[in-house]
Amino acid sequence: MSGFPGWVDDGSPDARSQMGILSTWTVDLRQARLNLVVQSSVPADWSGVPRGALAEAPETLTVDRTFRIGDRVDFRTVVNPVRSIPPTPGSPPKTRGVRVPHTRPEHVKTWFSHRLQPSGEPAVAPNGVTRIGADADTERLALRMLPRVSSPAPHKGLRIARAEIKGTLTVTDPKTFVAALTQGIGHARAYSCGLILVR
Numbered sequence: 001m002s003g004f005p006g007w008v009d010d011g012s013p014d015a016r017s018q019m020g021i022l023s024t025w026t027v028d029l030r031q032a033r034l035n036l037v038v039q040s041s042v043p044a045d046w047s048g049v050p051r052g053a054l055a056e057a058p059e060t061l062t063v064d065r066t067f068r069i070g071d072r073v074d075f076r077t078v079v080n081p082v083r084s085i086p087p088t089p090g091s092p093p094k095t096r097g098v099r100v101p102h103t104r105p106e107h108v109k110t111w112f113s114h115r116l117q118p119s120g121e122p123a124v125a126p127n128g129v130t131r132i133g134a135d136a137d138t139e140r141l142a143l144r145m146l147p148r149v150s151s152p153a154p155h156k157g158l159r160i161a162r163a164e165i166k167g168t169l170t171v172t173d174p175k176t177f178v179a180a181l182t183q184g185i186g187h188a189r190a191y192s193c194g195l196i197l198v199r
Contacts, residue, residue: 003044022184022195024078039063039195041182067178069119071171073134073198078146078164080188081111099187101161105143108163113138115185123176132185132196133176134169141167149191160188169198 001016008015020041027034033055038044046058067073081102087095102108116138117123117131124130144164151158171177184194 002048003038003046004040004042005045005048007042016190017183020182022189023192024195024197025192037195037197067171067174069171069174071174073169073171074167075169075196075198076164076166077185077196078162078193079108079112079186080160080191080193081108081163082161082187083111102163103145103161105145105163108145108165109138109141109143112141112165117172117176119172121172123173130180130185131173131176132169132180133173133178134171134180136167136169141165151191160191160193162188162193 001021004015004019004021008018012018021038022040023036023038025034025036044058044060049058082099083102084097084099086097102111114125114127114129115132116135117133118135121131123133142165146162146164148159148161151160169177181196181198185196186194188194
């Protein structure tokens with residue numbers, strides 16, 4: 001977030017979503033390198049990052065691409081696959097349910113398949129899940145469970161389950177697909193989950 005000063009008021013509770021900021025990262029343990037990809041709807045300013053912290057200068061890319069029904073794209077995403085357990089009967093009104101992470105690959109694959117949008121299906125599933133405007137052969141998806149990440153203060157103790165999903169998507173609803181690329185999918189988007197990278 002330090003790359004986007006001045007776009008929204010300091011302390012704004014939804015600053016990340018207002019600026020459309022999503023990110024993902026990978027670590028190269030052999031080279032002790034962190035590769036970070038940041039997507040946003042406003043331009044970033046990385047001049048405040050100390051030069052010694054960068055292995056190379058940040059590369060900026062403006063994305064301007066049109067998708068059509070039937071287009072096929074390779075993709076990679078890191079998601080926070082969780083399910084919600086409703087509050088127990090008798091809980092006070094407006095009590096939130098509990099989010100429980102999926103920890104088995106087959107459950108993560110099911111979680112992702114519920115977000116796929118077969119041709120002719122609506123953008124929101126009957127159970128309320130927002131779909132991504134694309135379909136995939138779930139048997140050909142590559143899935144890998146990743147180590148959990150934790151958050152420092154102010155969210156001390158927060159641990160985020162993550163899984164990486166790779167494969168090929170076929171666009172079925174271009175408008176919904178662009179929304180998924182722009183807004184991300186699932187929870188923990190402020191913690192580098194949900195960004196869908198395509199090529």
